[in-house]
Amino acid sequence: METLKVRFVADSMLGKLAKWLRVLGCDTRYKSYYGPGVIDQLVEDGGRLLSRRKETTDLYDNAVLIRSTDTGEQMAELRQKIDFVPDPSKWFSRCLICNVLLEAVDTDEARENVPEYVFYKNMTGIRSCPSCERFFWPGTHRERMAGTLMRWGFGLGPDA
Ligand SMILES: [Zn+2]
Structure with a gap:
């Protein structure tokens, strides 16, 4: 099921970086x-x-020291220190809260759980998290996040 070989463990000071990863x-x-x-x-x-x-x-062989407090700069440090090329087709595939992969939902389930305008605009793009049961769909929030990733130098996302 894993899409990337690297599995990161972000320590307690890197919550925002963890979310963006x-x-x-x-x-x-x-x-x-x-x-x-x-x-x-x-x-x-x-x-x-x-x-x-x-x-x-210093305690771990493959650990990466991140110095900046700015999330964009932290991403840049990470890419500088390790070979890190996230596949744009995997963007937005994971729950930002639970870290588990989102699952496709069937039409009836989507209709019952998202606002009507979202349902009719995104019928095929609606996914849910099997752990927290939140629903996610393409939209302005996601477009803004994709814009931030591009500003940080990542390639085009699937819906960009
Ligand atoms: Zn979740």
């Missing part, structure tokens, strides 16, 4: 607090740690 379709773990040993386990399971603390990144 999910927008790009990257599997990104994030918690505002990690208990003892949790990051060790995630890294052992193949996660690549991103952190703003050098004491933390």
Whole structure:
């Protein structure tokens, strides 16, 4: 099911970067607090740690130190330090809150769960998160996010 080989583990100071990595379709773990040993386990399971603390990144072989506090600059740092080319066809494929892949919904389910104008405009583009059951669809919010990604130098998204 995974679309990218890299699985990121963002430490507690990188919540916004984690959200944007999910927008790009990257599997990104994030918690505002990690208990003892949790990051060790995630890294052992193949996660690549991103952190703003050098004491933390020094502990893991493949961790990436992120210095900036600006999300766009953090993305640039990440792309500079590792080979990171997110596939534009995977943008917006993941729930930004739960980090799980969105699923297509059938027409009846979509009709019952989204505003009418959204349903008639996007009948085929409506997806839902199997974990939190939120519905997502192409629209102005997504266009704005795609615009931000392009400003940061990422390629064209699927609906751009
Ligand atoms: Zn969700």
